[in-house]
Amino acid sequence: MLQKKNLRSRPIGIFDSGIGGLTVAKAVFNLLPNEDVIYLGDTARLPYGTKSKETVILYSIECMKFLLSKKVKMVVVACNTASSVAVNFLSKITKVPVIGVISPGSKTAVKSTNNKKVGVIGTYGTIKSKSYNKEIRKYSKDVIIFSQPCSLFVQLAEDGWTENRITYLTASEYLKELKKRKIDTLILGCTHYPILKKTISKVIGKNIKLIDSGEETAKEVKIILEERNLLSKRKKKGNHRFFVTDFPNNFKSISERFLGKKINNVKKAKLT
Amino acid sequence: MLQKKNLRSRPIGIFDSGIGGLTVAKAVFNLLPNEDVIYLGDTARLPYGTKSKETVILYSIECMKFLLSKKVKMVVVACNTASSVAVNFLSKITKVPVIGVISPGSKTAVKSTNNKKVGVIGTYGTIKSKSYNKEIRKYSKDVIIFSQPCSLFVQLAEDGWTENRITYLTASEYLKELKKRKIDTLILGCTHYPILKKTISKVIGKNIKLIDSGEETAKEVKIILEERNLLSKRKKKGNHRFFVTDFPNNFKSISERFLGKKINNVKKAKLT
Numbered sequence: 001m002l003q004k005k006n007l008r009s010r011p012i013g014i015f016d017s018g019i020g021g022l023t024v025a026k027a028v029f030n031l032l033p034n035e036d037v038i039y040l041g042d043t044a045r046l047p048y049g050t051k052s053k054e055t056v057i058l059y060s061i062e063c064m065k066f067l068l069s070k071k072v073k074m075v076v077v078a079c080n081t082a083s084s085v086a087v088n089f090l091s092k093i094t095k096v097p098v099i100g101v102i103s104p105g106s107k108t109a110v111k112s113t114n115n116k117k118v119g120v121i122g123t124y125g126t127i128k129s130k131s132y133n134k135e136i137r138k139y140s141k142d143v144i145i146f147s148q149p150c151s152l153f154v155q156l157a158e159d160g161w162t163e164n165r166i167t168y169l170t171a172s173e174y175l176k177e178l179k180k181r182k183i184d185t186l187i188l189g190c191t192h193y194p195i196l197k198k199t200i201s202k203v204i205g206k207n208i209k210l211i212d213s214g215e216e217t218a219k220e221v222k223i224i225l226e227e228r229n230l231l232s233k234r235k236k237k238g239n240h241r242f243f244v245t246d247f248p249n250n251f252k253s254i255s256e257r258f259l260g261k262k263i264n265n266v267k268k269a270k271l272t
Numbered sequence: 273m274l275q276k277k278n279l280r281s282r283p284i285g286i287f288d289s290g291i292g293g294l295t296v297a298k299a300v301f302n303l304l305p306n307e308d309v310i311y312l313g314d315t316a317r318l319p320y321g322t323k324s325k326e327t328v329i330l331y332s333i334e335c336m337k338f339l340l341s342k343k344v345k346m347v348v349v350a351c352n353t354a355s356s357v358a359v360n361f362l363s364k365i366t367k368v369p370v371i372g373v374i375s376p377g378s379k380t381a382v383k384s385t386n387n388k389k390v391g392v393i394g395t396y397g398t399i400k401s402k403s404y405n406k407e408i409r410k411y412s413k414d415v416i417i418f419s420q421p422c423s424l425f426v427q428l429a430e431d432g433w434t435e436n437r438i439t440y441l442t443a444s445e446y447l448k449e450l451k452k453r454k455i456d457t458l459i460l461g462c463t464h465y466p467i468l469k470k471t472i473s474k475v476i477g478k479n480i481k482l483i484d485s486g487e488e489t490a491k492e493v494k495i496i497l498e499e500r501n502l503l504s505k506r507k508k509k510g511n512h513r514f515f516v517t518d519f520p521n522n523f524k525s526i527s528e529r530f531l532g533k534k535i536n537n538v539k540k541a542k543l544t
Contacts, residue, residue, distance in 0.1 A: 044327055045317055050520040055316055124522060151431055155424050166445060169438050248322040250396060 008232050011036035011241075012221065013072030015063040018046035019251070020154070020191030021078030022258035024101060025240075027218035028076070032231075035238045038070050040269060044246035047154070048081040049123035049190075060086035061093070062271040066243070068094060073230050076221060077101065080122055080190050080213070084131035097224050104220040105187050105213035106135035110143055112209050113185040119178040119204075120147040122189030123154065132189055146181045150174040150193075157195035158254050167196065171203040179204060187211045195258065243269035280504055283308035283513075284493065285344030287335040290318035291523070292426070292463030293350030294530035296373060297512075299490035300348070304503075307510045310342050312541055316518035319426070320353040321395035321462075332358035333365070334543040338515070340366060345502050348493060349373065352394055352462050352485070356403035369496050376492040377459050377485035378407035382415055384481050385457040391450040391476075392419040394461030395426065404461055418453045422446040422465075429467035430526050439468065443475040451476060459483045467530065515541035 012032070014025050018041045025039050040063055042048075048056045060082045064075055075090065075098045077083045083100025091098045109118045120132040127149040136143055152170050161167050178186065186208055188194055194212050201210060225231045232238070242265055244251070255263045284304070286297050290313045297311050312335055314320075320328045332354045336347055347362065347370045349355045355372025363370045381390045392404040399421040408415055424442050433439050450458065458480050460466055466484050473482060497503045504510070514537055516523070527535045 044323060046322070050318070050522070051316060052518050052520065055518045152424060152427050152433075155427050159423055161424075166438060166441050169441065173436075173438060246324050246327045248324065250322070 004229055007073050008230055009036075009234065010071055010073035011038045011239075012074050012076065013038050013040070013067030013070065014076040014078050015040040015042065015060075015067060015082075016078040016191060017041070017048035017082065018043045019158075019254050019258055022255060023191050023194050024076065024078035024214035024217055026259055027212070027214040028221055029240065031218040031222055033237055034234045035232050037238060037240050038067060038072060039240070039242045040066055041242070041244045042271070043244045043248050043251070047123070048079055049125040051081075051125070053085045056082055057086045057089055060090060064090050064094065064098070066269055066271055068096065072096065074099075074221065074225065076217065078191055078214070078217070080126045081129075084126055084129040097228070099217065099220055099224065101191070101213040101217045102131050102135050104216035105189065105211050106132055107139055108216045109185050109187050109211050110136055110139040112211065113143060115182070115184045116140075116143045117181060117183040117185075118143055118145050119181070119183040119186040120145060120189050121150045121153075121174070121178075121186065121193065122147070124149040124151055126189050132187060146178055146183060148174055148178055150190075153190065153196055154192045157192040158250075160257060162196055163199050167199050168203065171196070171199050175200070175204050183208065185209045185211060188213060240265065242266040245269055245271060276501055279345050280502055281308075281506065282343055282345035283310045283511075284346050284348065285310050285312070285339030285342065286348040286350050287312040287314065287332075287339060287354075288350040288463060289313070289320035289331075289354065290315050291430075291526050291530055294527055295463050295466050296348065296350035296486035296489055298531055299484070299486040300493055301512065303490040303494055305509055306506045307504050309510060309512050310339060310344060311512070311514045312338055313514070313516045314543070315516045315520050315523070319395070320351055321397040323353075323397070325357045328354055329358045329361055332362060336362050336366065336370070338541055338543050340368065344368065346371075346493065346497065348489065350463055350486070350489070352398045353401075356398055356401040369500070371489065371492055371496065373463070373485040373489045374403050374407050376488035377461065377483050378404055379411055380488045381457050381459050381483050382408055382411040384483065385415060387454070387456045388412075388415045389453060389455040389457075390415055390417050391453070391455040391458040392417060392461050393422045393446070393450075393458065393465065394419070396421040396423055398461050404459060418450055418455060420446055420450055422462075425462065425468055426464045429464040430522075432529060434468055435471050439471050440475065443468070443471050447472070447476050455480065457481045457483060460485060512537065514538040517541055517543060
């Protein structure tokens, strides 16, 4: 068996259906700057949000196998859709800890709400799966959950239309029901949505607490690695490597918007 | 060798990255009601618009091979992205005629324009490929082409937001440059866009001729089958079969909006 010392120096693996998960990677980089990280974006088959459960589980297994082949010490499922349907499944086929983005965001929302009214926004697939509802229910029996798919948000974020009038009107249309319900906490249940945070906050009200699932997931990664004595003891900055299954047309500009900095060291991955 | 009589009774094959190509299928059904048609939507890997040329060619070959295994007499590439990058390639690996949606739309636009100013709208991938520009250049040396990607239109069409204020404003933003250029003809260079025809026409001006690539492609299918004496002699209505590589969440409602009627007889296809 490998010694803890060797395990500790291994990278954290993160996968997503595409580029959105870079917002989760960014949160991990910020919180755990000394950790090595390998990011895989399944850009050849994105998005997962519109695909069936069976297909998403299959794709997720292939992504995880790729990360395991790179000897990661932990797998983070950065995609909300894959987190909704595949995390339990993935946990059963590896000894490495696997976490998704649904559970950390849900836990924090329950802690954050005072009036027990929580909103969840996400892709059609995430909302339909009711995965946030089920997860929140584990931590609280009396929180009332209101949810709303916001399908245009992904394209708006990718196009960089983050604060214009169209985005404001679209957000107003999507969020009007949640506003009526007087929620005090709103979960951004899609990796793309933090890019639109300012507009969402303006529309829903500055007093409403926005939960960024990516940031909460980074905190959870730290807790799990601490509990298992797997945090890197390294003093210098970690190494970040990026893999994609395809180089989309506008990969560079979108990825830089999501990561908040230039992206180097990107290679093409072949999943089998 | 097969006799013409047997060939004539074979189905027409149509493939697309997903559901958008149903607007092309609908045009074929309307123009050639007695033909059998097999439609394949590669919903497990949609969209093609954001993927690399290499990946789109590979996926297109797999789609065509599936249709050929069903003994089609002709292959229609309903996807603009696949038409842009893969039609020439596909034509070289089969004896069956293969046509895409770029050429018919381009030809009609050149015939239609009086002031020699043509606009093209499409996904980021289609516009970046300049495939409409290259095709139009084959038929005219002096037509000036202005193009504009309209990436939000796909999601707007899928969500059924076809005529609301947000769609109107989005169209106004995208089309403002084309309006300034005083085009008299506009090619709808994406299978999703005919769903938004009313709003697009309202924004760009009712006097601007809109070219629906799907309708023009259906006319071209008829011409090619006539030329090769491959039109079905059958008197009764043709049989329509649909295959998808995945059943997306909202498949039924979207497909019905695109096809304009209930969709029956849908099976899952496994591409190899």
